[in-house]
Amino acid sequence: MDAAEFRRCGKEMVDYVADYLENIEKRQVYPDVEPGYLRSLIPEEAPEEAESYEDVVKDIERVIMPGVTHWHSPYFYAYFPTANSFPAMLADMLCGAIGCIGFSWGTASEATLIALLAARSKVVKLIQADHPDRSETDIISKLVAYSSDQAHSSVERAGLIGGVRMKKIPTDKKFSVRGDALKKVIEMDKAAGLIPFFFCATLGTTPSCAFDCITELGPICNAEKIWMHIDAAYAGSAFICPEFRPLLNGIEFADSFNFNPHKWLLVNFDCSAMCSYVISHLISLQHWQIPLGRRFRALKMWFVFRMYGLKGLQAYIRKHVGLAKEFESLVRADQRFEISADVVMGLICFRLKGSNELNETLLKRINSARKIHLVPCQLAGKFVLRFAVCARTTESRHVQEAWCHISHLASELLQELPH
Amino acid sequence: MDAAEFRRCGKEMVDYVADYLENIEKRQVYPDVEPGYLRSLIPEEAPEEAESYEDVVKDIERVIMPGVTHWHSPYFYAYFPTANSFPAMLADMLCGAIGCIGFSWGTASEATLIALLAARSKVVKLIQADHPDRSETDIISKLVAYSSDQAHSSVERAGLIGGVRMKKIPTDKKFSVRGDALKKVIEMDKAAGLIPFFFCATLGTTPSCAFDCITELGPICNAEKIWMHIDAAYAGSAFICPEFRPLLNGIEFADSFNFNPHKWLLVNFDCSAMCSYVISHLISLQHWQIPLGRRFRALKMWFVFRMYGLKGLQAYIRKHVGLAKEFESLVRADQRFEISADVVMGLICFRLKGSNELNETLLKRINSARKIHLVPCQLAGKFVLRFAVCARTTESRHVQEAWCHISHLASELLQELPH
Known part of the structure; x- marks a missing residue:
């Protein structure tokens, strides 16, 4: 396929995409097929000889679409939104062509892990400054991290990967973590010789979109030198509206913050934004990031921010x-x-x-x-x-x-x- | 922007992309700008009101392109290839429209980390089966992982993140790890009370495209119950040619294998393939994967495999x-x-x-x-x-x-x- 053929096929694909999205509500939102349905529809091996674009395109409806859950159908009300907008798609086309390495975005799961690893590294250094003879593995074995009992499973997994204890703080009737509940667990853990070092607060939990009470939790974390990370994966997008800002009160106590524009801000998957409030944190965050390369995801945000305003x-x-x-x-x-x-x-x-x-x-x-x-x-x-x-x-x-x-x-x- | 406008703008973007790639060699391959150049070219804040596609497009050349390293220029000979092909771009357009959650691909850095974490979990379980009283943190503090002294920095980082010792095995004159070198270090470490559990072999190192001698290393790893992961990020694509297959001899000893179709197999970034040879490994690999959501990256491979053959x-x-x-x-x-x-x-x-x-x-x-x-x-x-x-x-x-x-x-x- 040369550039001339790409011009022709690319324009056909633009029409296919526009048709798909214009008529998406006519498709059944959830597929009927069973896992493995694909196996009988495609050959065992890649073809020896090249096939034409037309060959491939006619298989989209035959092979791919029967297995698709249409996340952008107006009949899809599961999980949380995954963004999809025309400006983001235009930006993605450009991004694919440039194909260079962009900025530092990952998923929210990655952001939590990165924050936890940076916090782990910070506390180890702090303790070793006072006790140069304590080994890193010894310190790590005493660390304890916290999150809400409503927090996303990725928070628990970050603890597993980082090899640290992870405890869930019980929530109140509104499914929020309150200051007293955290304080109680911290005191018990300190008495048992453990070192509390990380708290992942959630603004907008996955089960019920509940908000941890960061105005109460922040001062406790700061006093105890506990890194407070805020996971606002879904709700974070809403803070562009002033009427939702009061839910951000207490943000000044946070060490790091993450939200996913790919959920609710019209920037197609995947795009997750993370920031830290201390320059030295930023440096350690970059150090702990998992993938070395990244797509130029900022381009999508730029198109979307400008074309929606x-x-x-x-x-x-x-x-x-x-x-x-x-x-x-x-x-x-x-x-x-x-x-x-x-x-x-x-x-x-x-x-x-x-x-x-x-x-x-x-x-x-x-x-x-x-x-x-x-x-x-x-x-x-x-x-x-x-x-x-x-x-x-x-x-x-x-x-x-x-x-x-x-x-x-x-x-x-x-x-x-x-x- | 509605579907009708997307049809118009999308087709313009297809032409822009085709023009860009057809004329890429006329552009200076490496930019002249300094980091931060962008700051004076764009406003401090996102616009209040929506801007038109035309407003955004005219800024691509003014704002974005001056900062781009043209990775697909025929004058780019740095690092390793990052794939770029027309079929992959067509697939990405479709992928963006469907916007659903796809299969389990990450980057090679992630693959190494996942393999190391799975191996860590496996060795802990094995040891605890014999010694139920030994704690996980105690076992982890005795573990040691190995790689070539030519291995990619992401391997060392995987060790850091996983909280385990990581040692580099010296290479021979051809920059390959040989069996004797690994054996020597394993014996020293075992004598010192450490537990060797993971070896990351590289097929095609980043500095010189050297190949670790897996026919010698594999049997040693298998005998010592050391998980052998193979990082073939760049060279892996070449194994589709029979003449390069002898370089894969010894693969039968590996526990997991990774390569990046986004490097040398014409599948645009990002797309990395990982496989494991034991079903129970596969399960633990999925468990240790960092991001929860993923783009439907298999679509790109499908387009590329079919349209190139x-x-x-x-x-x-x-x-x-x-x-x-x-x-x-x-x-x-x-x-x-x-x-x-x-x-x-x-x-x-x-x-x-x-x-x-x-x-x-x-x-x-x-x-x-x-x-x-x-x-x-x-x-x-x-x-x-x-x-x-x-x-x-x-x-x-x-x-x-x-x-x-x-x-x-x-x-x-x-x-x-x-x-």
Whole structure:
């Protein structure tokens, strides 16, 4: 394929992509296939001779699409959003052509690990300054890191990889870590000869979008020389709107902060931003970063920031929050259901009043119907349905339709129960 | 920007990308700017109001391009190749639109870390099976991992992150680790009470593309229950050509293997493939992987494998190796120069016969002239120039031209010296 052919095929691909995204809601959001379906559709080995672009393109619908979960469908309400926007796609085309090595972005999981490793290295150096005879491995074996019991699994994994103890701090009724709870554990651990060194606070937890109380936690961490890292993977994007800034109060106590523009800021996956508040931290963060090379991801942010403008991005966040409020009202108006956690951003946690089993059955029926896609969570022992406003193309009518569908399936389910 | 506007702008971008790549050799390969040049060219903050695509596009040449090192220029001979091909770019466009979560690929640095962590976990479990009272942190503090003294810095970093001792095994005259050298260190370490558990062999080292002798090393690792990971980041792509397969002899002893299609197999960055030979390893590898989400990178490989075909990919590898041989002959024909390591694939290590200082000056002049771009390495205490055939667009005339240029600068330099 030469440049002339790329001009022709590239323009066809632009049309394919535009068609795909314009008509995405006509596709079934969740695939019917089983893992391994691909094996019978493709040859065992790569072809000897080159095939044409047309050969490959006709297989996209035959081979690839049947296995795709359409994350950008307005019927996708699972996990958290994964961004998708036209400006980011244009930037990615340019990024692929330049193909040079860009700046230092990774995923949020990486950011947590990097912060933990930098904190580990810092505390080892601090202790060795006073006790030059203590070995690094000895110090590491006494370290303890903390996070919320609602924190993402990647936080626990960062502890595993770093070879340090990791403890979960119990949360309050709103699923937030409070100062007292952290203080209690720190004191117990210090009394047992352990060295607390790292706390990963979450702003916008994965299960319920809860916010740890960093105004209480920050001063404790600072006083105890504990590195406070803030994981705002999802909610961080919303802080471009002034009305959400109060949730950032206490940020001045943090040592490092991470959020994912690829979640909720229209910058296509993957793009995660990390910053640190002390120059020497920045240096150690770079040192601990895992991949050596990186795509030029800043290009996507630049296109998106400029072509949406701050106002456009704020409008986008607010639209999603508005749709979430709309869905919340629908749930609240239905006496059979309850809301399981405060709705602050684009996530609604809800359930039928009744047993976990009942709610598990409801979710199973929702997902088997393939019209919309949701995932559950556990909150205080209860099985809860998560409705996350995800797609750029989600409008009020989709949310209304999704609710009608859920409500209808709930009615069917409740009618089957013995009275 | 709606779909209709994306159709228009996307097609413009396809033309921009084709123009860029068709005319890349007219651009200066290495930028003149200083770090920070960007700051005065862009506003302090993101714009309030959305800007048009045209506003952004006109800034590509004004703002972005002056800072770009053109990795795909036929005058780029630094590091190792970073792949760039039209089929991969088409696949990336589709990948961005689908924006779903794909398979398990990372960078080679990540692969080494993952293998080391999996090996660490395996050895801890094995030892605890016999000695249930030994703590994990105690075992880890006795572990020792090995690599060649020519191994990539990411291997040493994997050891640092994993919190284990890492030792470099001295290489022979051809910069390969041999069985005897490894055996000697293992025996010393075992006598000192340490537990050898991991060896990272390199096939195609970064400084000189040397190959560790895995037919000797493999049986030693297997007998000592040491996990042998093979880092073939660059050279791995060449194994699609049967004539390079003998370099893989001994692979049957390996526990895990990694190579980067994004280096030399025409699959745009980033795409790194890792495999393990034991199912239980595969499971632990997935467990230790750092990022939770991933782009659908397999799509790029699929486009590239089909649209080049095995023959096309082999022809590409062989063309680069041929160009390297051509450059090697040019160097060998010039009595002022010497070849510093066997030329096996697309990399030539060479230098002026004379002091390190002389060669440092030569490299400085080559890179300041901005016509071509090279990076150096150290081999056995000598300062050596690395000429890596990198770009897809490199032809014989570029290599000849590069040699003329180097030879001319060398003549100038040598004439300045007192006789």
